[in-house]
Amino acid sequence: GTxxxxxxxxxxxxxxxxxxxxxxxxxxxxxxxxxxxxxxTRRSTSSSTKSSNERLRVAVVGGGAxxxxxALHLAPLVTQGLIAGPIDVFDSEERPSNREIGVGIWSTxxxxxxxxxxxxxxxxxxxxxxxxxxxxxxxxxTPRGQWLAESSLTGDSVPGLLFLRExxxxxxxxxxxxxxxxxxxxxxxxxxxxxxHSITEDSSTAAWSAPLMIQADGPDKPPQQTxxxxxxxxxxxxxxxxxRKAYGGLIGQGRxxxxxxAIGNSTGPLDLPQSKGENQSGDADRSQTTxxxxxxxxxAEATSTQDRHYDVFRGNAPVTRQQVxxxxxxxxxxxxxxxxxxxxxxxxxxxxxxNKEERQVWFITIDDETISAEKxxxxxxxxxxxxxxxxHDPICTLxxxxxxxxxxxxxxxxxxxxxxxxxxxxxLVNGVHKKPVPVTGNGPAIQFVGDAFMCVDPILAQGFxxxxxxxxxxxxxxxxCLEVDSRNSVSKLAFDPYLLRQELMxxxxxxxxxxxxxxRCTELVQALGQPTTGTLSGLxxxxxxxPIMGITPDFIKTPIFNAVLQYSLGLPNNGLQR
Numbered sequence: 242g243t244x245x246x247x248x249x250x251x252x253x254x255x256x257x258x259x260x261x262x263x264x265x266x267x268x269x270x271x272x273x274x275x276x277x278x279x280x281x282t283r284r285s286t287s288s289s290t291k292s293s294n295e296r297l298r299v300a301v302v303g304g305g306a307x308x309x310x311x312a313l314h315l316a317p318l319v320t321q322g323l324i325a326g327p328i329d330v331f332d333s334e335e336r337p338s339n340r341e342i343g344v345g346i347w348s349t350x351x352x353x354x355x356x357x358x359x360x361x362x363x364x365x366x367x368x369x370x371x372x373x374x375x376x377x378x379x380x381x382x383t384p385r386g387q388w389l390a391e392s393s394l395t396g397d398s399v400p401g402l403l404f405l406r407e408x409x410x411x412x413x414x415x416x417x418x419x420x421x422x423x424x425x426x427x428x429x430x431x432x433x434x435x436x437x438h439s440i441t442e443d444s445s446t447a448a449w450s451a452p453l454m455i456q457a458d459g460p461d462k463p464p465q466q467t468x469x470x471x472x473x474x475x476x477x478x479x480x481x482x483x484x485r486k487a488y489g490g491l492i493g494q495g496r497x498x499x500x501x502x503a504i505g506n507s508t509g510p511l512d513l514p515q516s517k518g519e520n521q522s523g524d525a526d527r528s529q530t531t532x533x534x535x536x537x538x539x540x541a542e543a544t545s546t547q548d549r550h551y552d553v554f555r556g557n558a559p560v561t562r563q564q565v566x567x568x569x570x571x572x573x574x575x576x577x578x579x580x581x582x583x584x585x586x587x588x589x590x591x592x593x594x595x596n597k598e599e600r601q602v603w604f605i606t607i608d609d610e611t612i613s614a615e616k617x618x619x620x621x622x623x624x625x626x627x628x629x630x631x632x633h634d635p636i637c638t639l640x641x642x643x644x645x646x647x648x649x650x651x652x653x654x655x656x657x658x659x660x661x662x663x664x665x666x667x668x669l670v671n672g673v674h675k676k677p678v679p680v681t682g683n684g685p686a687i688q689f690v691g692d693a694f695m696c697v698d699p700i701l702a703q704g705f706x707x708x709x710x711x712x713x714x715x716x717x718x719x720x721x722c723l724e725v726d727s728r729n730s731v732s733k734l735a736f737d738p739y740l741l742r743q744e745l746m747x748x749x750x751x752x753x754x755x756x757x758x759x760x761r762c763t764e765l766v767q768a769l770g771q772p773t774t775g776t777l778s779g780l781x782x783x784x785x786x787x788p789i790m791g792i793t794p795d796f797i798k799t800p801i802f803n804a805v806l807q808y809s810l811g812l813p814n815n816g817l818q819r
Contacts (some may be wrong), residue, residue, distance in 0.1 A: 271797055554605040
């Protein structure tokens with residue numbers, strides 16, 4: 242099935258009525274159907290018009306940062322009567338709640354909580370900022386200590402970066418979600434018996450919704466249906482998302498997906514192969530044989546991860562900036578070969594006695610199998626010190642000050658491609674699994690958020706930020722379509738399911754722009770900051786670009802540095818504009 246798209250739509254200004262003409266395209270059994278609909282729409286601030294019809298029911302799969310943020314950003318829509326409460330959050334993962342490792346959250350994600358008047362959102366912002374530290378002076382250096390570029394993240398012209406412990410970040414989100422739970426806006430379904438297996442695919446009565454399938458009795462027993470069925474299912478269950486693997490990459494349409502290998506506007510590796518006789522515009526019907534071949538050959542590519550060829554070591558050094566010289570500014574040091582890189586930022590948080598405790602958050606990247614294969618934490622730390630012994634101070638000082646058993650090691654992985662929303666679920670089920678589906682309706686919409694949307698290379702430390710931004714973006718899209726009072730919408734629904742799909746796809750396209758900016762900057766930093774010995778790019782970076790950066794005045798370098806930073810965050814149009 243192909244994604245449902247509106248081919249034309251005219252938005253009505255807030256508070257006014259307008260005639261809206263839309264052409265809805267969806268597929269069923271290899272045939273394409275087009276329906277022209279004319280509807281009078283009016284923006285309404287009252288939920289009374291929604292009460293007589295079936296309001297949107299939402300399930301969130303995943304209880305990590307992205308899933309909790311999604312529940313928080315959608316909870317006000319329950320209060321407003323736009324969403325049928327409660328929002329069901331399913332989380333079966335046993336994740337550690339005491340990880341003290343430092344993580345970064347950019348202000349683009351934090352501001353989505355700060356600018357709202359919702360008290361649970363304010364709670365998240367206040368709690369996170371109280372337990373963290375905003376980075377101020379930053380810069381890039383060479384292994385010998387030369388500063389290549391510097392900037393300040395304290396002005397209004399550049400985004401802010403907050404560092405806090407992962408446990409404090411999750412605690413702030415959980416505390417705010419429990420506030421919404423007490424109000425009846427959210428219900429948390431946690432534990433091994435709430436593991437989502439799939440979505441019910443053989444529903445014969447619900448045109449625009451379906452229940453989830455839960456492994457309530459364990460993985461060896463048949464999954465059971467949830468009592469409620471859902472119009473919108475948000476997949477926020479991480480890099481190894483169950484729903485992404487089950488339903489991602491199966492939408493047979495000539496649309497370029499975005500990933501590390503396809504970040505431009507040229508034809509990408511996941512375009513639908515053309516059937517015999519199909520023209521370049523892709524308007525001709527594709528054969529069933531082509532559909533099956535595309536789904537089989539490319540779903541694994543669309544949902545797979547790629548090795549980024551380095552391991553990440555992270556630690557919190559228990560020293561202060563007054564105790565160790567060279568920590569006046571946060572810095573990232575670029576090496577040459579073996580993907581070697583070091584970075585550090587300060588982090589302060591309330592201690593048990595009420596006083597601030599300071600740590601220096603650091604991370605190392607290196608591609609060395611002998612280090613990653615070492616099981617003894619003490620020997621592994623010594624091997625890291627040997628690898629970076631020639632690098633400038635205070636790199637080895639910070640690593641040496643960190644207890645070996647507190648140094649975390651993770652392999653750097655990233656998805657090859659992003660995942661767009663699934664908007665014709667029944668078309669997908671019918672086309673791929675050959676299961677009967679209702680005559681009308683597309684089934685539930687599936688929206689991917691956080692690492693389920695795309696797990697990105699950790700080089701720019703924006704993973705949590707992208708997930709929280711995606712949650713806020715989804716709330717903006719739902720508000721835009723649910724506030725519309727559709728007089729001639731689908732029977733028994735208090736919302737227009739076609740308009741819902743249009744808003745999800747429009748918002749996805751805006752978020753895709755933000756993702757492309759991040760991916761381009763990631764590849765740029767990887768190429769310039771990690772030059773490979775013996776290659777032309779490495780020679781250019783080491784012998785041309787770095788010397789030029791070293792002698793270029795700061796008044797020239799700093800604006801360029803800030804522009805690249807803003808571009809990596811998709812600013813100014815990062816898909817969070819209301």
